[in-house]
Amino acid sequence: MPIVGAFCVTLHKDRCINSRMPGKCATCVEVCPYEVYAMDDEGQVMVQNFNACVGCRICVEFCPYNAIRINPAEPEYISRSLWTFAQVEEIHYKSLTGQYLLRGFGTMGPLPHFDNIVVVPSQLASPPPKDKYREECKMEVVIGEETAKNPIRLRLPIIFPAMSFGALSREAKLALAICAARTGIATNTGEGGVVEEEPYYSKGFVDKEMTKRKWSPGGHLVIQWSTGRWGVSADYVNAGDAVEIKIGQGAKPGMGGHLLGAKVTEEIAKVRGIPVGSDALSPCRYYDVLTFEDLKKQVGFLRDVTNYEKPIWMKLGPSRPYEDVRMAALAGVDAISIDGMAGGTAASPDVVTQGVGIPTIACIPPAVRALKDLGLHRRVKLFALGGIRGGLDAFKALALGADGVGFGTAAEIAMGCRACMACHKGGCPYGITSQDPKLRARLDPEAAAERLTNFVKATAEEIKMLAMLSGHDDIKELSEEDLRALDINTAAITGLKLVGYERRLPWWEQQETTR
Amino acid sequence: MTRVLNAKGQDLRTVSREMKSLIEEESVVTIKNASHLHGLCAGLKKGEITIEGDSGDYLGVLNDGATIKVRGNAGKYIADNMTRGMVLVEGDADYGAAQYCYGGTVFIRGNAGDFAATMNKGATIIIGQDVGDEVGTYMLAGDLIIIGNAGLNLGNYLIRGNIYIGGQWVSLGHNCRQERLAPEDLTKLEGYFAPYEIAVEPKRFKKITPQSVKPFYK
Numbered sequence: 001m002p003i004v005g006a007f008c009v010t011l012h013k014d015r016c017i018n019s020r021m022p023g024k025c026a027t028c029v030e031v032c033p034y035e036v037y038a039m040d041d042e043g044q045v046m047v048q049n050f051n052a053c054v055g056c057r058i059c060v061e062f063c064p065y066n067a068i069r070i071n072p073a074e075p076e077y078i079s080r081s082l083w084t085f086a087q088v089e090e091i092h093y094k095s096l097t098g099q100y101l102l103r104g105f106g107t108m109g110p111l112p113h114f115d116n117i118v119v120v121p122s123q124l125a126s127p128p129p130k131d132k133y134r135e136e137c138k139m140e141v142v143i144g145e146e147t148a149k150n151p152i153r154l155r156l157p158i159i160f161p162a163m164s165f166g167a168l169s170r171e172a173k174l175a176l177a178i179c180a181a182r183t184g185i186a187t188n189t190g191e192g193g194v195v196e197e198e199p200y201y202s203k204g205f206v207d208k209e210m211t212k213r214k215w216s217p218g219g220h221l222v223i224q225w226s227t228g229r230w231g232v233s234a235d236y237v238n239a240g241d242a243v244e245i246k247i248g249q250g251a252k253p254g255m256g257g258h259l260l261g262a263k264v265t266e267e268i269a270k271v272r273g274i275p276v277g278s279d280a281l282s283p284c285r286y287y288d289v290l291t292f293e294d295l296k297k298q299v300g301f302l303r304d305v306t307n308y309e310k311p312i313w314m315k316l317g318p319s320r321p322y323e324d325v326r327m328a329a330l331a332g333v334d335a336i337s338i339d340g341m342a343g344g345t346a347a348s349p350d351v352v353t354q355g356v357g358i359p360t361i362a363c364i365p366p367a368v369r370a371l372k373d374l375g376l377h378r379r380v381k382l383f384a385l386g387g388i389r390g391g392l393d394a395f396k397a398l399a400l401g402a403d404g405v406g407f408g409t410a411a412e413i414a415m416g417c418r419a420c421m422a423c424h425k426g427g428c429p430y431g432i433t434s435q436d437p438k439l440r441a442r443l444d445p446e447a448a449a450e451r452l453t454n455f456v457k458a459t460a461e462e463i464k465m466l467a468m469l470s471g472h473d474d475i476k477e478l479s480e481e482d483l484r485a486l487d488i489n490t491a492a493i494t495g496l497k498l499v500g501y502e503r504r505l506p507w508w509e510q511q512e513t514t515r
Numbered sequence: 516m517t518r519v520l521n522a523k524g525q526d527l528r529t530v531s532r533e534m535k536s537l538i539e540e541e542s543v544v545t546i547k548n549a550s551h552l553h554g555l556c557a558g559l560k561k562g563e564i565t566i567e568g569d570s571g572d573y574l575g576v577l578n579d580g581a582t583i584k585v586r587g588n589a590g591k592y593i594a595d596n597m598t599r600g601m602v603l604v605e606g607d608a609d610y611g612a613a614q615y616c617y618g619g620t621v622f623i624r625g626n627a628g629d630f631a632a633t634m635n636k637g638a639t640i641i642i643g644q645d646v647g648d649e650v651g652t653y654m655l656a657g658d659l660i661i662i663g664n665a666g667l668n669l670g671n672y673l674i675r676g677n678i679y680i681g682g683q684w685v686s687l688g689h690n691c692r693q694e695r696l697a698p699e700d701l702t703k704l705e706g707y708f709a710p711y712e713i714a715v716e717p718k719r720f721k722k723i724t725p726q727s728v729k730p731f732y733k
Contacts, residue, residue, distance in 0.1 A: 229615040229634065233598040234558030234579040261729055273617050274636055274655050275675050279731050281653060287633045288592045288614050294572065301554025301576050304531050 006079045007053040008071045009036055011045070015067035018045040028059040028068060055080075090350075100351065104423035104433075105409065106251055106344020106387060112359045113342065114393040116490035117483050118499065122471035126481070130468035137464045138474040141404050143242065143381050144311025144334040147303075152220050152241050152311055155184030156460045157398060157475055161337060161385050161406035162224045162246065162315065163345050164190030166259045166268050166280070167423070168412075171443040172432045175415055177201035178449035180219030183456045188222040189239075191246060191257065191282060193231025193271035199239045222313060225302065227256055228282030230272040234305055242310050243302050245295075245333070247324075248317025250343025250360075250386045252352045257282035263426060265435055292327060299332045311335060318343075318358035318386070322366035329371060329380050337406060338363050340386025345408040347424030360386035361400070362493045368401030378403065378476060391462020398463070399478040400494065407459075414455035415448040516542055523548035527555065538562035538581075553590070556583050559600070572609075575602045578619060591628075594621045597638060610647075613640045616657070622711055629666070632659045635676060641707060651678050652688070660707060662715055670723050672730050678723040679704060681715055687723065690730035694722045 011028075013019040018026060023043025028036075037059070038048040053070065060068050076084040090101060122129040130137065144151040160176045168176075173195045180187040181204035189198060200210050204218035221240035225232065237243050248254065259268070259280040269276040289295050299312050311334035316324050318341045328336045340360025344353050364384050371377040384397040385406035394405040413419060416430040423433040431443030467475055470482045484499045485491035491498040495508045503509065518537050522530045530552060537544045538561060547567045549555055554573040556564055559581035566574065569587040578597040585593070588606035596615040604612075607625035614630065616638030629647035632640045637656040648666035651659050654676040664682035671688025678691075679700070687693075696718070704717035 229596055232577075232596055232615070233617065234560065234577040237558070237577065258731070260732070277728065278655055278674050279729065281672075281674075281731065283634075283653070287630055287652075288573075288595050288611050290591070290610065294591070297553040297572055300527055301557045301573050304527055304554055305558035305577055308528065 005051045006073055007050065007055045008069075008073050009047050009050040009053050010069040010071070011047055012067045012069070015065045016045070016063075017065050017067075018043070025064065027062045027064065031058050031062045033058075055085075100349050102347055102424055103350055103353065103421050104251070104344060104347050105353075105419065105421040106342045107354055107357075107359075109354075111342060111387075112361055112490055112493055113387060114361060114396045116486045117361065117396050117494070117496065118486060119392070119395060119399075119466050119470060120482050120484055121469045127471040129471050130473050132465055132468045135468070135473060137467050137472065138476070139460065139464065141381060141475075143313070146379065147308075147334055148311045149307070149309040150241065152186060153184075154186060154220070154404065155217065156456065157394070157404035157463070158183075158185045158456055158460065159222070159337075159383060159404060159406045160185070160187040160411050161339070161343075161383075161408045162188040162190040162222075162244065162249070163408060163412075164192030164224075164230075164257075164259075165195050165271060166190075166192035166230075166263065166435075167346065167433060169428075169431055169434055169440045169443060170195055170267070171440050171445045172412075172415060172448065173198060174201055174445035175443070175448035175452055176411065177219075177221065178215055178445060179452035179456060180221070181215035181217075182219070182449065182453045183460075184217045184219055185456065186220035186222050186241070188244060189224050191224045191226035191228055191230055192259070192268070192280075193273070194221075194223065194236055194239050195271065202240075224315075225298075226282060227284070227286050228280060230274070230280060230282075237302065237305055238310075240310070242313050242335070243306060244313035244315055244337070245298060245302070246315045247328075248319070248339070249315065249346060250318055250339035250341050250357060251346040252348040253317025253319055253339075253341075253357050254284060255348070255352060256284040257346065263435055268435065292331070295327075296331050313337065315339065318360070318363050321358060321363040322370045325367040325382070326370040326374065329374055329376050333380065335381040335383065335403075336367070337383040337385055338367050339406075340384070342387025343385050343408060344387075345412060345423070359493075360384060360388070360397075361490070364397060364400040364402055365494050371401075377401065391459045391466065394459060395463050395466040395478070396483060398467075398475055399480060399482040400496075401480070403476075407456075410455070411452060414452050415443070416451065518542045518544055520544060520546045521548055522546050522552055522555075525552075527552050530555065531557070534562075534564065535559075538564075550590070556581060559583075569606070575600075578602060588625070589623070593623075594619075594638075597621065607644075608642075612642075613638060616640065618657075624711075626663070635659060639707065641711070641713075643711075643713065645682070648685075649688070651676075654678070658703070658707075660704065660720075662713060673723070673725040674730060675725060675728075679720045680723065681720050690726045691723050692726040694724045696720060696722050 034052040141154040176187040180202045202221040204215040206214045222242045223240040224244045226246040261277045261279045313335040314328045314333040315337040341357025381403040383404045384402040428434040431440040485496040543563045545565045550569040553571040556575045558577040562581045565584045572590040575583045576595040578600045580600045582601045585604045589604045589608040591609045592611045594602040594613045597619045598617045600619045604623040608623045608627045610628040612627040612631040613621040614633045620639045622641045624643040626644045627642045627646045631650045633652045635654045635657045641660045645663035651670040656676045659678045661680040665684040668688040669684040670691040701717045
């Protein structure tokens, strides 16, 4: 028997046939084994003892007018964990359909995240704070300075990570490109090919010949090279300012992608270069990479195809951050993005998004150590992705050692998304993740770009404010000393000093002395 | 006029730069001793290049209009992701020949390894002798012609496109079915064979096409 009084029982009188016609229906009274309901002498049904309800919901099943709601009276983590209503319904869904759950939006629930870290301001024991109104703080991040003829200069330590045309609407892709142009940051094609306007919009021009500038200062476009190779040609890899080799992503590391044939509309088929209605399956690994040596050769020919002009980037999912980042750096790339498990703009099986990967804050320190051990930290640029919500998270990622951060989900929300998490269904009411022309018409690229630009600017100000109050005038100076962990768990995961204790946990200190 | 480049001891960047400047001069280029170079002739839009001897891996990757010939054997991933042009191999091709191609023609006079023509999206790929396992996996468009035999799972998860095979297969992959050759198929095959002087009778070929247009979900 569960806890007494665990449920609220609500009878909706506007739906209940008995409340309009007393005596007409008393199904709930009949089916409830615990006498929660009763019928009085006039035939009127009422809830006589909600404390007796055990939450079996047989009354809900049988009510012919769908008039009954049973809700947990207190948080289910107290009264019903592990068997919450949502868990029960999930099992019912699977037992009825034989299918697993699919959704967008990354890992939900209490994952170690940036919230367990605080920023340390300057007082006496460290260089004094900087004056945000009068003094400057350098925010620029340069990618490929030592290797590429045309390095990328990001004005802010911010990128929009890969989200494909197909997953996103054309309008959303263009909004990201316009915002990149307006803020001097980079957007990424994703693996669904390049939208015609993306290359020149991201530079700030409204025409292909790039004679008419509309948006300043102009941004950058990263071209993604992935396992499905949609719309990929020599022209495609040269259409942007860098090429990103995708190895994995936070939402579903170890899995590829799959745009169902039903979503391969004429427009998408054209950009992806495949028949209308055919499944666009992106395999989980490269069929043309069998060994690590092959991966190095890919970096080599991508440099050659782009005439040694463009930086080469690599995107990793959250797996073994130290070893993976080490290998990516040894493959010879100029920048590495590592996506934590909270990352999740992609539709993904629920079990994968929920249970597979490493939290973002646990990916950054090993990645930084790998680069430091190779003498490549700050030379090969590291971008942290996955559940980064604003300037505070971004600052913490930078202080942990990343050179920049990516906003995927936050960018969607900045465009107007309300996080309903049903992106994969194709019915996005804000036109961001839908291919339906009627829904897409609701998203004006320039208006969405305005919102994105405001968001990026506000976020950059937040980063700047935090950097300056902790005594820095260049984001490259940020370090772990600017952060403290709030709890032992976070201190153990990240190697940050623990608040109060003011030191790193013993095994981190030991590791330092034994190194 | 034909110009010869000796790639011995040279790196990709150097050979690639010299080759491109010769192509700009409208020269026909022959490259010797290039088997250590991977990703040579990447993304070329024009030119005629012959590799004397064997080639390295990823020869002609992203080819977009050039004609590339290999006199010996080709390494792994020959003509990877080609969009236009022609790649001819006189000998055999290693693993993963002509993967991810959108267009153009690949002709391998000898054998090709496993996973050849994977995710073909529109190229014409002709293999003069036998192929390995899993050839034509996830093919979306184009024609794959195998004169000899195929290994396991030929055309696995065929999404669209046609496979023509002169010999036998060990097994057919998921979503494949054998179809009767139509008169157009015979004409098409004759057209493919003529330029390479392939003396086989198109009538003895078997045609394989996708069983369902939706091989992954009902």
